[in-house]
Amino acid sequence: MNDESQNKMGSPTPEELRQQVERTRDELGQTVEALAGKADVKAQAKEKTAAAKKQAAEKTAELKEQAAEKTAAAREQASEKTTAVKEQAAEKSAELKEQAAEKAVAVKEQAAAATAQIREKTAQAAQAVRDRTPDPVQEKTAQAATQVRESAARAGQFAVDRTPGPLLEKADRVAKSARANRTPLLAGGAVLVAFLLIRRGRGRSK
Secondary structure (H helix, E strand, C coil): CCHHHHHHCCCCCHHHHHHHHHHHHHHHHHHHHHHHHHHHHHHHHHHHHHHHHHHHHHHHHHHHHHHHHHHHHHHHHHHHHHHHHHHHHHHHHHHHHHHHHHHHHHHHHHHHHHHHHHHHHHHHHHHHHHHHCCHHHHHHHHHHHHHHHHHHHHHHHHHHHHCCHHHHHHHHHHHHHHHHCHHHHHHHHHHHHHHHHHHHHHHHHC
């Protein structure tokens, strides 16, 4: 039996066998590629899921870090503001104290200057009265002043003898206060007495 008789009986020829093998090989290749593609899709899906989880974790960590930084910055700013307010308050208090001290010193200086000016004017007035007053009148003024002092001393002693203790203590305080300003008062009294004597002497001369 030859090849032609086998073809007629339905047996495949070598060429047909090669074609069948090629077709089978192509079909297997396509099946393998399809399976590989499906496996690759699953792998890609897993990779995408893992990447998404990683990105979410990184984003969460970044947001937490930013929130912590903002909180720390807010606390630092609040602390700086509190410190600045305290420093400003301390500076203002020191400034007010300094101003008050300066005003007190200025008032004391003004009071001292006014007192000195009053004393000077009183002394000038007394000197002017003495310059214009004749010697006999000055002598009479001195005598009158002596008599006034003696009378005052006697009256004071009499009052002391008849005054209770509490009133004496109060009078002592008043006397101390008066002695502090004794010079201007005595000078003013002397000027007044001299002026009255001068007017009296001029009235008699008329």
